[in-house]
Amino acid sequence: MIFEEVKILRRAALAGTSLLIFFVGCRDLIVAPSDQNYLDGESNNINVADFEQAWDIANSVYPFFQFKHINWDSIHSVYGHLAEKANGDEMFNVLFKMFTELKDGHLEIITKGGYAVTIYLPPRLKRDVSAFDPHVVRKYFTKELKLAGDGNMDYEILPENIGYVRISAFATGDWVFDFDKILDYVAGAKGLIIDVRQNSGGHGDPVNYVVSRFLSASLTFPLEYYKGKPLPNFLVQPRGPYQYTKPVVVLINGVSFSATELFATMMSQLPNVTLVGDTTGGGGGNQGIYSLPSGRQIRISNADFRRYDNQPIEWNGVPPDIVVMQSAEDLKNGHDLQLERAIALLK
Amino acid sequence: MRRNIYNVFMTILLTMVNTRALAQDSTSIAYSFGDGLAIHGGVGFLSLKDEYISSEVYSGEVSYFAASWSRQNETYGHRLWLEYEYTAALRNHNISTEITQLRLGVAFMYPIGKTNVLSKDVDVLFGPxxxxxxxxxxxxxxxxxxxxxxxxxxxxxxxxxxxxxALCSLNESLQLHAKAQTSLLSLGGRTPSVVAAEEGEKTESPFKLLTVFAGFDASGEIGCDYKLYQSVLIAADYRFELTRISAWDFFISGNDNFILSAAYDL
Known part of the structure; x- marks a missing residue:
């Protein structure tokens, strides 16, 4: 009887081992390595093909090489070798390192499915990531702030009879139409605070929509250079049943970025507007998305927006009229110094 | 139509487990169901391709922990399990990724008969x-x-x-077992891809109802268990898991685990 069981166990062990080898083999067979590693044709390495395409795209569209004193040809010779040596997804790191040389907050590497990873955080943006807290802002109000614009804006009137609206993003969409209702709500107040701190940008259309309510005459949209040449001027016209001409303070900081910097520089042209806070992040490009042979994509600046003094917004940012620095420590102590200064100005 | 599919499925299944099964008394319980609370620990090897990130395969070691609850009633048994797998050691060349996987499941197992393998009786259980x-x-x-x-x-x-x-008792203490499980219909979720659309880009729906062809999750397990005492059981298993999702960016993962378990019959 025992002999029979040992025999069965031995057979079971043999069957088990065979199955195990089968399944272990299966795992590597089923989860097969990429068949994309090599392409047909002259450039047979997908990573080298990705590198060449990425380098070419930047070479033909990126507007800030001269401004940033970058020799893009020398970048090719350094990172081309790394791309040749890169295996599989090591190429992500080669692209990251190459594009980090541009020190551009608009640059992103996008995975095959569409996840965008930002490559570089500009210094002021990095510094001010924790320099704003909406919970601290709420302490200055006696009423709960109202939400509008699909959650992109909140607003209320401060106890000092000053209107306050925070715009958290300039995304495309219908949300911005609610700004007109907000303006009606705060119209009776002494002045208005527009808070675009921590607004990392979006698109030009909602920026124009908001700005146009403050214009008494047409305003030239910030100049855009494409491949070294300025594009034709574009005028933003006054819009709406009335123009808001009472005193306005726009709150900005290092996380006010990209389209928000266009907003800040446009608003700075108006006589009733004061910018308070700290210089914006310095992202003056217009992003374009470009595909690479592997299915990865890159998002890179292809235009250079200028301030009204013709200096690039890139790196320079838009400076405030009144500098008020603010740290996470101030917020921890319950003080929003920038908002306090804005209230003091409009009181 | 549905009835026909059911008939074909049952015929194939019963042919697989031997036609003798039909003649057996399905309620006689000569096997150990592993009643009680069990904890499981093991190590394994995971290979993964997730085209949301890239087309590259990542592979490496993975840790396996699980807890389960089993109870045999007069006519059926049920199993409840929670598995946790984690690794930060999955690599594609010099790039690493961190994976966390959870499985929470329940099964109702009905004895459907006996068959004979290697001149030993094998009890067969089947259920949803x-x-x-x-x-x-x-x-x-x-x-x-x-x-x-x-x-x-x-x-x-x-x-x-x-x-x-399939449970095969070699003697009062020692038992061989083999288990296989497959999904048939799933509600699937996935990081939604950003895809090109007429007006720029749009994001896919993150949830979809998936047939077995678009979302497939299966596992197989072989091992043996040994009754140390009346209420304590120990077991050693090899387990293979395969998950394949093709309704969004292609996802496939396969892993082998070597697992040790201890069960206490409360």
């Missing part, structure tokens, strides 16, 4: 199962950059399926 599978991946592709956040992706399957178990 439901499992929630969750996979989370955080990709370390920003090593050289100053990224705000790493890329991540997730996959989720809430499945209804079937489970088959």
């Amino acid at each position: 199962t439901s499992e929630l599978f969750f996979h989370f991946r955080s990709e370390n592709i920003a090593n050289g950059g100053e990224s705000i956040a790493n890329a991540y992706s997730f996959a989720l399957l809430f499945s209804g399926g079937v489970k088959l178990e």
